Amino acid sequence: MKNLEVSEKSKGVLIFANNTGYIDYTTIAQRAKILAEHYLKLPVTIVTGQDLINHRYNIDSGKFEAWHNGGRYLAHELSPYDQTILIDGDYFVFDDNLLKILDVVSDYQITKTNNYVCSQHSNQMGQYSLDTLWATVMVFNKTPKTKMLFDLVGAIERNYQYYRDLYNIEARNFRNDYAFTIADNIINGYSSDSKNYLPWPIVSVPGPIDSLELKGSNFYLKTAGQAFVLPKQNIHLMSKAWILSDECQRLIEAATNA
Amino acid sequence: MTTTTENIINQVKQATDFQINKRALQEKIKIDLHLAYNGGLFLVDQTLLAFLSTWPTDELFVEDVYGNPIKCLRTELLQQARECYQSVMNTWHIQHEELRSVRKI
Numbered sequence: 001m002k003n004l005e006v007s008e009k010s011k012g013v014l015i016f017a018n019n020t021g022y023i024d025y026t027t028i029a030q031r032a033k034i035l036a037e038h039y040l041k042l043p044v045t046i047v048t049g050q051d052l053i054n055h056r057y058n059i060d061s062g063k064f065e066a067w068h069n070g071g072r073y074l075a076h077e078l079s080p081y082d083q084t085i086l087i088d089g090d091y092f093v094f095d096d097n098l099l100k101i102l103d104v105v106s107d108y109q110i111t112k113t114n115n116y117v118c119s120q121h122s123n124q125m126g127q128y129s130l131d132t133l134w135a136t137v138m139v140f141n142k143t144p145k146t147k148m149l150f151d152l153v154g155a156i157e158r159n160y161q162y163y164r165d166l167y168n169i170e171a172r173n174f175r176n177d178y179a180f181t182i183a184d185n186i187i188n189g190y191s192s193d194s195k196n197y198l199p200w201p202i203v204s205v206p207g208p209i210d211s212l213e214l215k216g217s218n219f220y221l222k223t224a225g226q227a228f229v230l231p232k233q234n235i236h237l238m239s240k241a242w243i244l245s246d247e248c249q250r251l252i253e254a255a256t257n258a
Numbered sequence: 259m260t261t262t263t264e265n266i267i268n269q270v271k272q273a274t275d276f277q278i279n280k281r282a283l284q285e286k287i288k289i290d291l292h293l294a295y296n297g298g299l300f301l302v303d304q305t306l307l308a309f310l311s312t313w314p315t316d317e318l319f320v321e322d323v324y325g326n327p328i329k330c331l332r333t334e335l336l337q338q339a340r341e342c343y344q345s346v347m348n349t350w351h352i353q354h355e356e357l358r359s360v361r362k363i
Contacts, residue, residue, distance in 0.1 A: 103294035195324045200289040227274040229360050231286040
């Protein structure tokens with residue numbers, strides 16, 4: 001049943017990308033953009049220019065490196081769309097399931113469950129803390145509640161040390177996942193509300209990738225010592241080195257020309 | 259390391275676990291079985307299909323995956339649910355058969 005009295009909302013995808021001296025995040029975002037445009041048939045906007053100085057462990061080099069992951073709270077203000085799918089640059093879209101969320105989201109929905117392909121992982125921010133939500137994928141409407149959420153994420157980013165202590169977070173570096181987890185907890189009366197969470201998990205490949213190919217409707221993935229055949233689906237690839245490789249470029253071409 | 263040992267290691271690395279791949283496919287299929295209808299999101303399974311097929315009136319409220327009651331036109335939702343189910347289950351069958359034959363990559 002379609003309500004013809006409701007005006008059509010603008011819809012699109014937003015990706016944040018900030019280059020560091022080590023990793024070309026804008027190229028990563030450009031690659032994610034090609035896939036999102038192809039599979040979702042929506043316009044994609046890349047936001048760049050945030051300069052929070054932070055560090056992350058690079059799974060490819062095995063070293064801590066500069067990481068500019070701040071400013072995600074500006075997504076609400078900067079998004080040119082009424083309805084926004086906000087994704088990390090390393091989240092590659094290979095189907096249109098996120099469009100279903102645009103039809104049902106009231107304020108926002110964020111990822112609750114992240115399934116790692118090759119390993120188990122703790123889903124808590126700390127031993128005595130909340131379960132982590134994943135800012136990797138988020139869908140939101142521009143509503144007062146969503147604006148409050150993003151404003152709160154900004155406040156948490158600016159006062160991260162305070163919130164880190166308050167929520168017993170183990171990691172020292174600022175992570176958007178943690179900021180959104182805390183903000184969601186506060187905005188829902190120090191509780192959780194299932195309607196704010198995507199109803200399915202995201203799939204992540206957490207470590208370095210030896211090879212990843214698309215053959216027919218399956219991904220053939222090789223990591224150090226393991227091999228998988230995965231269905232073609234949206235996938236979070238944490239190896240930036242692989243995303244920047246020629247093999248990734250070939251996979252994108254194969255997927256978009258199929 | 260001898261060449262034979264290297265070969266064995268390489269073969270082990272190329273081996274893929276059918277049960278892990280099968281579970282990954284099952285999870286993906288479950289995502290595809292979600293259907294957005296009238297502001298609600300439904301998981302199309304046998305329970306929903308059987309319920310909609312047997313309910314006596316054409317207008318009703320059905321609980322969606324978020325626990326919200328959604329106003330539905332029974333025949334309209336049933337038609338969409340059947341199409342979704344048929345399409346996704348066919349895909350699952352084809353991909354499952356493909357998976358069964360893959361032991362090494």
